[in-house]
Amino acid sequence: MDNVNTWLVMGKDRKDTVNFEIKFNMGLSDTLKLIQRRFSGAAESVKRRNLINFPGQIPSSNNRKIDHCTLAELGRGGYGKVFKTVDMYSGDIMAVKQMDGVRELVKSRDREIYAFTSLKHPHVMNLLASYISTRTGKTELFMPIQQGALDDLMVSTRSRTEASSIGQQALVQMLSGLDYLAYRGFIHRDIKPGNVLYDTNHLGQYTFKLTDFGLTTPASAAKTHIGTGVFMAPEVYDKYGKQTPKADIWSLYITMLWVLDVDKFRSRMRTAEFDSKTAVRKVALKNAVNNSDLAYLRNMAIYDQDPRASAAQMLAGYGRRDLITSPAGSSMLPLPENHFDNWIKSNHHRDEVHGETRRRQDIHREDCREDSEEIRENTQEKASQEDSQEDS
Ligand SMILES: Nc1ncnc2c1ncn2[C@@H]1O[C@H](COP(=O)(O)OP(=O)(O)O)[C@@H](O)[C@H]1O
Numbered sequence: 001m002d003n004v005n006t007w008l009v010m011g012k013d014r015k016d017t018v019n020f021e022i023k024f025n026m027g028l029s030d031t032l033k034l035i036q037r038r039f040s041g042a043a044e045s046v047k048r049r050n051l052i053n054f055p056g057q058i059p060s061s062n063n064r065k066i067d068h069c070t071l072a073e074l075g076r077g078g079y080g081k082v083f084k085t086v087d088m089y090s091g092d093i094m095a096v097k098q099m100d101g102v103r104e105l106v107k108s109r110d111r112e113i114y115a116f117t118s119l120k121h122p123h124v125m126n127l128l129a130s131y132i133s134t135r136t137g138k139t140e141l142f143m144p145i146q147q148g149a150l151d152d153l154m155v156s157t158r159s160r161t162e163a164s165s166i167g168q169q170a171l172v173q174m175l176s177g178l179d180y181l182a183y184r185g186f187i188h189r190d191i192k193p194g195n196v197l198y199d200t201n202h203l204g205q206y207t208f209k210l211t212d213f214g215l216t217t218p219a220s221a222a223k224t225h226i227g228t229g230v231f232m233a234p235e236v237y238d239k240y241g242k243q244t245p246k247a248d249i250w251s252l253y254i255t256m257l258w259v260l261d262v263d264k265f266r267s268r269m270r271t272a273e274f275d276s277k278t279a280v281r282k283v284a285l286k287n288a289v290n291n292s293d294l295a296y297l298r299n300m301a302i303y304d305q306d307p308r309a310s311a312a313q314m315l316a317g318y319g320r321r322d323l324i325t326s327p328a329g330s331s332m333l334p335l336p337e338n339h340f341d342n343w344i345k346s347n348h349h350r351d352e353v354h355g356e357t358r359r360r361q362d363i364h365r366e367d368c369r370e371d372s373e374e375i376r377e378n379t380q381e382k383a384s385q386e387d388s389q390e391d392s
């Protein structure tokens, strides 16, 4: 430790020099240890230890302040702006989400902090600290910095193969995060590409994390029609039935349509076309039925919440029980291969039985009646093709 020069001398020919000695807040040896640790790779856990931890759900201005200096804007959404920032004390680079304290946003802010502090999982973003800045009056949420969000990542991918490989990695990791949320009794309610963060390690492997808990709520309290339209589950959009963690599964399915850019999903989203829930649902349904690339994913695209796959069932189907937090049980069994087809069939059966009766849950089916007809034909066609194959 002694071989570090802490002296800085300015001047000419050793005459009239001005000498500075660098003093380290934490002492030289601790500072050097800190720097070494920062190189050790376990950046996130190290950051956790070095930052002052603020317990409790609601930020309080009595907490000690993190002296930080924002460097660049990373993104913004409906609830605040996110900046890259440097902790002046440790030199750590972090992300800080700054939210206004205006009354309409207080609920969302508290919801976010509550979820953030309650959740701890490798595929869920963690909160390092939070407090209300005395200088700006804004609530600041500090979190580890990631390379960006899934939307930016996909826009920069060049080929379909790359997109599908990234998509597959994001899918299982997000299912793992959602299974954990469901197990903890939370519904995220705003699953979409901008709320999935990614980071890469030195081997180029991706880690994805769910973030933005501004709408996250315990399932027991979920009532409001809330979220981002295109990605919103039918039961949330149409306000029927209870909201459950299955709403997030639907949104993840739509996220995958966006990621894989199925049927030019991304460019269509930029037009007014997808302002209509029917248009989105048609694409969702059509691809669930016809797109062989999405074969197993289609169990996430079931309108009815009960038969819609849970995250644990999806993971079990992918042979990734290691990513499941929910306790072992029937939910950990993969869904049978004909699960989706059976749902389609029983759905038609029910439509026929109820005839003209317009149950609330059936409104969207009526919206998609044309598609329904097409699917019925397709399913019959497929079945008869399979029959004839078996015959031959
Ligand atoms: N920890 C982070 N590291 C890097 N970028 C981030 C981080 N958190 C958020 N961002 C960027 O900021 C955007 C908005 O963050 P988000 O938490 O979703 O806020 P909002 O509630 O305003 O939507 C994200 O889509 C992402 O691009």
Ligand SMILES: [Mg+2]
Residues within 6 Å of the ligand: 077, 078, 194, 195, 212
């Ligand atoms: Mg967001």
